[in-house]
Amino acid sequence: MSEFILNLIHRPELVPEYIDTGAQEGKSEELSKREVVSESLDIFRLQQQIAHDQGLKTTIQMTYPSLFSDEACELARADHDAFGDEIGHTFLGLNSREFREKYGRRDPAIWLYTMEDKRRIVDDSFERFREVFGFYPTSTGSYFMDAELVRYIKERYPEVEIAVATCFEEGPKVFRHANNSWYTIMDGSPWCPWVPSKKNIHAIADSQEDDIGIVAVPHLSRDLLAIMDNAGDMWGTHPQNIIRGLNYEGDRLPYMYNIVDQYRVLRDQNDGYSYNLVYVGPGWMGKAGRWEAPYRVLKKSYEDFLAYYGDLKRDGEVVDMTMTEYARWHRAHRERSGPEIALWKDIAFGTKNQAFWYADSRFRVQVDLKMGGAITDLRPYASKLERPVGAGTDANQDASYPFVVQSRYRAGPFVHYAGEGAIKSCKARFGDEEIDLSSCRTLGRVHRRGSVRVLEVKPVEVEFHGLTATLGTEYVFEPNTGDIVIVRRLLGLSDANAVVELDEFFTGCWGTTEYPEDMRGCSLTLRSGDGAEESLPYEYLSRSLATDNVELVSAVFPMVQTRVSLRPINGDASVGTRRGYCEEGYSFAPNLKIGVTASLRAGEELVTCLKVERA
Amino acid sequence: MPQGRTGVINYRCPHCLFRAIDYDLLFDREVGAFYCRRCNWEGDEREILTLYAVYKTQYKDMLRRWTIDEIRDKDESDWDTPAR
Numbered sequence: 109m110s111e112f113i114l115n116l117i118h119r120p121e122l123v124p125e126y127i128d129t130g131a132q133e134g135k136s137e138e139l140s141k142r143e144v145v146s147e148s149l150d151i152f153r154l155q156q157q158i159a160h161d162q163g164l165k166t167t168i169q170m171t172y173p174s175l176f177s178d179e180a181c182e183l184a185r186a187d188h189d190a191f192g193d194e195i196g197h198t199f200l201g202l203n204s205r206e207f208r209e210k211y212g213r214r215d216p217a218i219w220l221y222t223m224e225d226k227r228r229i230v231d232d233s234f235e236r237f238r239e240v241f242g243f244y245p246t247s248t249g250s251y252f253m254d255a256e257l258v259r260y261i262k263e264r265y266p267e268v269e270i271a272v273a274t275c276f277e278e279g280p281k282v283f284r285h286a287n288n289s290w291y292t293i294m295d296g297s298p299w300c301p302w303v304p305s306k307k308n309i310h311a312i313a314d315s316q317e318d319d320i321g322i323v324a325v326p327h328l329s330r331d332l333l334a335i336m337d338n339a340g341d342m343w344g345t346h347p348q349n350i351i352r353g354l355n356y357e358g359d360r361l362p363y364m365y366n367i368v369d370q371y372r373v374l375r376d377q378n379d380g381y382s383y384n385l386v387y388v389g390p391g392w393m394g395k396a397g398r399w400e401a402p403y404r405v406l407k408k409s410y411e412d413f414l415a416y417y418g419d420l421k422r423d424g425e426v427v428d429m430t431m432t433e434y435a436r437w438h439r440a441h442r443e444r445s446g447p448e449i450a451l452w453k454d455i456a457f458g459t460k461n462q463a464f465w466y467a468d469s470r471f472r473v474q475v476d477l478k479m480g481g482a483i484t485d486l487r488p489y490a491s492k493l494e495r496p497v498g499a500g501t502d503a504n505q506d507a508s509y510p511f512v513v514q515s516r517y518r519a520g521p522f523v524h525y526a527g528e529g530a531i532k533s534c535k536a537r538f539g540d541e542e543i544d545l546s547s548c549r550t551l552g553r554v555h556r557r558g559s560v561r562v563l564e565v566k567p568v569e570v571e572f573h574g575l576t577a578t579l580g581t582e583y584v585f586e587p588n589t590g591d592i593v594i595v596r597r598l599l600g601l602s603d604a605n606a607v608v609e610l611d612e613f614f615t616g617c618w619g620t621t622e623y624p625e626d627m628r629g630c631s632l633t634l635r636s637g638d639g640a641e642e643s644l645p646y647e648y649l650s651r652s653l654a655t656d657n658v659e660l661v662s663a664v665f666p667m668v669q670t671r672v673s674l675r676p677i678n679g680d681a682s683v684g685t686r687r688g689y690c691e692e693g694y695s696f697a698p699n700l701k702i703g704v705t706a707s708l709r710a711g712e713e714l715v716t717c718l719k720v721e722r723a
Numbered sequence: 724m725p726q727g728r729t730g731v732i733n734y735r736c737p738h739c740l741f742r743a744i745d746y747d748l749l750f751d752r753e754v755g756a757f758y759c760r761r762c763n764w765e766g767d768e769r770e771i772l773t774l775y776a777v778y779k780t781q782y783k784d785m786l787r788r789w790t791i792d793e794i795r796d797k798d799e800s801d802w803d804t805p806a807r
Binding site: 357362365366370372399456459460462 | 732734739740778785789797798801
């Protein structure tokens, strides 16, 4: 199979976020001015025409106000009849005079309403859709669709098969980028289409019983390396993203094609399959320009962008589908629980930096090859954490799936005054020296052994005073087990008689943002080979436990209902045994740490299993 | 002092941009300069464009068009062993 699939989505938004500048400045409360509506529909009409000129079909997502516009509905019907476009539904662009008069609410985002309001809005807009078009929509979406909302939709309208369900890594970085004002805080989903769990939309379903009943797609396809340290709204399959990030010159945006082509390369890693989602509203293409770009550049960027997909389609390199067509294709061709992988290479900054991503029903893992192949983000889907969002809930606007490792929000490698940051890495020790492999920049390759996905990390040279050690690493992912087997091979030593200690460790915490959360309630447990077990409740007291013969060392994060453990799984070391330890952390370094250490000679290896499971 | 107004072009504060914040500038027609309401940056269009150019230096491949094979082969020559 070799399928690169495009979902192209337009929406006739009658009150786009950016056109009505008067309203933005607080000068006008009139949110349905005729000139705004007229310009918005003109832009929608133009976007549709650009797609059709390239022979591409679209999914037209009708907003709530557009369902009350005869002109918008007629446009949708005409394009459905002429080009086979799907008429779908969206919860974006809710705000309008009709909406505000009916609900007395101003929130623009469906997931931020109370559950009672969500039900009313779903019923109201789906029934209005049927009244207008004579059928219920089979696709819907928003920037975020919480599991509670989707479960309700499926219960009431089982016809729905697919939704734009999250905006990939649109979390604290995007919030900050928008001057701490853009409340789309939703880090933690897969970057590619998935079947969500009934319990949490971010998490991939682990069974038929857990299947929420729709295929979820991310809002835009993102640059999987750039978004690790940049706001995602500058790095996606949308010309405006690229213009916003100033990653262009004049009217030339080569990055726009490069990101598409890197997604095409990802077919090599996922059984010949890859996916792009392009989803643009009308607001960014207004006559007044957007960011620093004039209308001419905006229009040309979209024409060029879709012309590229058009060329690919004519060459048989991309298949354009409507959303519902894609949902059916996904159900027929992809495993419900994954895995999906992506080894992404830098195509923007002129470096050799790479990032590896893995997602299945147990976790989403990010490996930063620039940090020596350390795990720098880990979202424990195994817990299927029920975390309702919206008014009246504890999480409210914070719709992210919590992490147990996040090396940019929570420091990562030791770079500051005291303590350690959140990272899953390995340290090498010789004499009094200690080197974290996260300081050894490297590269990765992916392989497949049967069902197992392997990330091979290029060996690095660790330089001690008087000794050089060559270390190789392999991450072995057995899909949907929660296990990552980590193989560290001491491939060579400049002194054949030397002994190097390796410390395979996990430093974790929990949260969704840069700021620390309360760690009280977490616990650490150390089990020795003789069956003895010791535990530590987390109290910020810097305590630790250790044993010379470890069977398992684990940490429990009850707030995320997750247990993370490390166990040695090879016993062929010639020097000593596998030691284990755990450390509690303290207020200046509010993390916990578990680790397994072993002393190795050249040619030996330390193999451990990092397990993530529901607790 | 006159009311600050947005210009024809929607310039963002270059200093805020450097710290990953989008913040629109206002124009003070009395001073003849743009200024930021969030931080203390103030300057004219030439200074804005100069700082934008500096911002873009992070994108060393900004104008490079990678072919699909170039992306696939990128960094492969750094390995001592062939791909499996």
